[in-house]
Amino acid sequence: MSTVLPHSTSATDIDAPIDEVAVSLIVNGKTRHGRCEPRRLLVDFLREDLGLTxxxxxxxxxxxxxxxxxxxxxxxxxxxxLAVQASGARIVTVEGLASGEQLHPLQQCFHEHHALQCGFCTPGMLMTAIDFLHTHANxxxxxxxxxxxxxxxRCTGYTGIVNAVMAAAALGPMPLPAGALPE
Amino acid sequence: MKPPRFHYHAPGSIPEALDLLAHYAGDARLLAGGQSLVPMLNFRLVEPRALIDLARIPHLSGIGDGDPIVIGAMTRQRAVEDSPIIARRAPLLREALRWVGHLPTRSRGTIGGSIAHADPAAELPLILVTCEGSVRVEGRAGSRMIAAGELFDSMFTTRIGADEILTEVHVPAVAPGSRHGFEEYARRHGDFAIVAVAVSIEPNAAGGQQVRLGASGVGQIPQRLVAAEAILEREGLSADAIAHAAAQAAASVDPVGDANGSADYRRHILGTLLERTLTRTTAPIAATA
Known part of the structure; x- marks a missing residue:
């Protein structure tokens, strides 16, 4: 085959060793580059390669x-x-919400309404809620x-989480965090 | 739980992607949104030699405003759900999309990926069958259309060739004055349905109603409930006719029982869901009749 294969790891020999791929992301407003196996999940790239745990x-x-x-x-x-699927995208993680010591308004609502116990699920809860509140007023x-x-x-029984999201909704329209979309 | 090793390709055109499929001779998987394939890789239920990512191919997403409505295979489910064209002209599809996973999975999941995956409990194959849609597939010899009624072969299996790529989903636009309903039963919202039903009622040229009923969870593939449709077209949309049609639908299917529900349970759920959805869908019609 003479076809030029973009991002190809092995154009001619399907048994060739698997090469790493380049991944570029804008994470919380900063451009980050890395190389990883194609099978690297984005969650592992963020945690292991970029140290955003x-x-x-x-x-x-x-x-x-x-x-x-x-x-x-x-x-x-x-x-x-896969991390390689996300290459070129803008990512906001939970680290991108607070401004220094100042919690994001949604984080403040979670704090005030006891919307977490162990906190393991909280980053995902926050990012899920921000998108929902941004696209669903009132x-x-x-x-x-x-x-x-x-x-x-697995801890809270959800009542605190629902109360926190309702309280955040009552604050008015929820903007996306800085760095979520191109300026 | 991590994926096994694979080669990764992100071709820039359909011909390149077809060449890659041929190159790997059945040992490559097409990657669309990955919302089913990546979990399967994580579990190592599939271990392909290569993934061919369709996301970098231009013109594979977008929604046309013709009839049929042509939706690019890589169009994200969320974009379909949010489309004013779909809201106006394919409202059954829009209603069903709200049942597909959750918002974060619809951000990434694609309409073509879900249909090609052919999960027997998934919503989008059911809608395609109910509304008599079709898909375009591209192969090295050219493209061809496959009608929804011919597309699904058995669970997780379609009649798309191993050397072909689904590129477009065609959904007929509904006539003005049509009505639709969709409902499913699952243990938790966002889980795959145990049984789902889709209802479309369109005015036809003869002044009557064209009734289309579909169900999933009662067989290996989504199916039209033709016996129940015939009852409604013959007897109208009264409460008695709806009860008759629902009972006939439940009797006409031959589900396979599994851990989520026995065959009898699935038949019972089908009758109940269909009667409820038809009653809700036709309520204003009955009130003015």
């Missing part, structure tokens, strides 16, 4: 939502996404419960 790997098959980040402004699960409690069913918590 706020994003948590839970079930690792797209059920629990703990690994949710904003990808080009939309909540997306990073355990069901949700009722049923809509909030349905939206937050995308993320699993």
């Amino acid at each position: 706020g994003t948590h790997a839970g079930c690792e098959h797209g059920i629990c939502g703990a690994c949710t980040v904003l990808l080009d402004g939309q909540a997306s699960r990073t355990c069901t996404l 949700p009722d409690e049923g809509e909030v419960r349905e939206a937050m069913s995308a993320a699993v918590c």
Whole structure:
């Protein structure tokens, strides 16, 4: 075959060793470059290669939502996404929410409404809720419960989480965090 | 739980992707949104030699405003859900999309990927079958259309060739004044349905109603409930006719029982869901009749 294969790891020999791929992301407003195996999950790239351990790997098959980040402004699960698939995208992780010691308004609502116990699910809860609140003004409690069913918590029983998201909704329209989309 | 090793290709055109498929001779997987394939890789239920990522091919996403509505295979489910064209002209598809996984999976999941995956419990294959849609597939010899009724072979298996790529989903636009309903039963919202039903009622040229009913979870592939459709077209949309049609639908299917529900349970759920959805869908029609 003479075809030129973009991103090809082995154009001519299918038994050749698998080469690493280049991955470039804009994470929380900063351009980050890395190289990894094609099979590297985005959650592992964020945690292991970039040292951003706020994003948590839970079930690792797209059920629990703990690994949710904003990808080009939309909540997306990073355990069901290869890092190489996301190359070129803008990512916001939980580390991108607070400004120094100043919590993001949604984080403040979680704090005030006791919306976490162990905190393992909280990063995914926050990123799921930001996208939902950004795209749904004035949700009722049923809509909030349905939206937050995308993320699993094993401690709180959800009442605090639902109350926190309702409280954040009452603050008015939820902007996307800085760096979620191109300026 | 991590994926096994594989070669990764992101071709820039369909011909390149077809060459790669041929090159790996059945040992490569096409990657669309990855919301089913990546979990399967994580579990190592599949261990392909290569992944061919379709996301870098231009013009594979977008929604046309013709009839049929042509949706690019790589169009994200969320973009379909948010499309004013779909809301106006394919409202059954829009309603069903709200049941597909959760918002974060619809951000990445594609319409073509879900249909080609052919999960027997998935919503999008059911909608395609119910509304008599079709898909375009491209192969090295050219492209061909496959009608929804011919597309699904058995669970997780379609009649798309191993050397072909699904590139477009065609959904007929509904006539003005049509009605639709979709409902499913699952243990938790966002889980795969145990049984799902889709209802479309369109005014036809003869002044009557064209009724289309579909169900999943009651067989290996989504199916039209033709006996129940015939009852409604013959007897109208009264409460008695709906009850008759729902009972006939439940009797007409031959589900396979599994851990999520026995065959009898699935038949029972089908009858209940169909009666409920038809009653809800036709309520304003009955009130004015």
